[in-house]
Amino acid sequence: MDRDDGSAPRTSASGQRVAFLLSQVGGFAADRFAERVATLGVVPGDVGLLRLIATHPGVSQRALADLLGVGPSRVVALVDGLERKGLAQRTRSETDRRHHELSLTAAGRSVLTDMRELGAAHEADLLRGLTVAERHTLGSLLATIAASHDLPPDVHPGYRSAGRPDATSPTS
Amino acid sequence: MDRDDGSAPRTSASGQRVAFLLSQVGGFAADRFAERVATLGVVPGDVGLLRLIATHPGVSQRALADLLGVGPSRVVALVDGLERKGLAQRTRSETDRRHHELSLTAAGRSVLTDMRELGAAHEADLLRGLTVAERHTLGSLLATIAASHDLPPDVHPGYRSAGRPDATSPTS
DNA sequence: TATTGTTATACTCTATAACTATA
DNA sequence: TATAGTTATAGAGTATAACAATA
Numbered sequence: 437m438d439r440d441d442g443s444a445p446r447t448s449a450s451g452q453r454v455a456f457l458l459s460q461v462g463g464f465a466a467d468r469f470a471e472r473v474a475t476l477g478v479v480p481g482d483v484g485l486l487r488l489i490a491t492h493p494g495v496s497q498r499a500l501a502d503l504l505g506v507g508p509s510r511v512v513a514l515v516d517g518l519e520r521k522g523l524a525q526r527t528r529s530e531t532d533r534r535h536h537e538l539s540l541t542a543a544g545r546s547v548l549t550d551m552r553e554l555g556a557a558h559e560a561d562l563l564r565g566l567t568v569a570e571r572h573t574l575g576s577l578l579a580t581i582a583a584s585h586d587l588p589p590d591v592h593p594g595y596r597s598a599g600r601p602d603a604t605s606p607t608s
Numbered sequence: 609m610d611r612d613d614g615s616a617p618r619t620s621a622s623g624q625r626v627a628f629l630l631s632q633v634g635g636f637a638a639d640r641f642a643e644r645v646a647t648l649g650v651v652p653g654d655v656g657l658l659r660l661i662a663t664h665p666g667v668s669q670r671a672l673a674d675l676l677g678v679g680p681s682r683v684v685a686l687v688d689g690l691e692r693k694g695l696a697q698r699t700r701s702e703t704d705r706r707h708h709e710l711s712l713t714a715a716g717r718s719v720l721t722d723m724r725e726l727g728a729a730h731e732a733d734l735l736r737g738l739t740v741a742e743r744h745t746l747g748s749l750l751a752t753i754a755a756s757h758d759l760p761p762d763v764h765p766g767y768r769s770a771g772r773p774d775a776t777s778p779t780s
Numbered sequence: 781t782a783t784t785g786t787t788a789t790a791c792t793c794t795a796t797a798a799c800t801a802t803a
Numbered sequence: 804t805a806t807a808g809t810t811a812t813a814g815a816g817t818a819t820a821a822c823a824a825t826a
Contacts, residue, residue: 455727458734462633462638506818532825578626583737678795785824788822796813
């Protein structure tokens with residue numbers, strides 16, 4: 437139990453140390469990111485939606501629900517938020533009047549532009565303890581894990597609710 | 609999905625690729641962990657609490673609240689959950705009858721024992737795409753990040769609520 | 781009859797603040 | 804008066820299902 441690989445480090449719980457760190461640091465990153473995007477007047481969920489709309493012009497809410505893996509009513513609430521903030525808009529499709537074609541407003545595109553700077557600053561701060569080479573290594577290892585579990589490259593857990601409290605279990 | 613990050617001078621990894629991966633994979637790890645611990649009849653938050661009680665025998669709920677960074681009423685709910693499941697118990701302190709000294713039951717200790725196996729299996733599956741050497745490297749890099757931000761070694765974001773939806777922003 | 785989007789409802793989780801019992 | 808724990812209340816977030824409009 438205590439050693440799950442040939443060369444377990446001395447003291448600690450080699451059992452789940454890395455998994456815990458992954459979840460702990462990932463949660464920390466998400467919290468920090470939320471703080472940062474708040475300065476743009478949006479919440480993290482808004483950002484993902486803005487990007488999807490930007491990369492899928494005229495996308496319908498139904499398609500968005502499928503992309504995110506959530507129910508249609510959830511998308512209504514998310515889009516309501518963007519519309520209230522003047523970042524996106526609904527337009528009835530002329531070919532099928534049941535659809536709403538979603539698009540960004542100028543303000544929405546502006547937020548997305550600002551996001552690039554913000555994202556770079558976020559990452560620079562988050563990884564400030566690592567060298568450039570180490571950042572590359574980390575990115576590569578994480579990408580390998582993501583690929584080995586078929587995680588889509590641009591959709592994030594967090595839209596689909598999960599176990600709320602905690603993260604991956606304490607190390608202690 | 610399309611590229612929108614070409615603008616920034618790519619020092620190392622692009623704008624925020626690593627930060628996003630960290631949060632995405634971290635969230636995935638947390639979700640998987642939640643599924644696993646559910647087989648033991650507990651939620652992730654229970655596990656952290658069980659560990660803290662195990663490592664701090666007789667701890668008071670107030671001290672626990674401070675350790676977790678949450679309000680006292682939150683601890684009441686958490687401990688209620690453990691007590692209902694028969695994993696922990698409250699005992700009035702004889703020296704100061706305002707305190708409740710928390711301790712694990714035999715069932716609680718049993719769950720904690722099972723957790724070691726479960727945690728090892730969780731980590732093995734999560735990191736199945738990496739070699740043993742790469743797992744060590746990843747652990748080391750994550751530990752460096754955690755240290756550079758003063759993250760406590762055994763307390764997890766997730767007790768303190770944060771930005772619920774999303775994670776660290778989509779990659780785009 | 782099926783589908784898109786909306787609304788209504790219920791449920792969970794959490795935070796805040798009042799309250800009790802001790803000290 | 805201060806502290807540990809509890810309870811009450813209110814708010815946010817989400818899921819499910821019923822619903823209206825359109826196909």
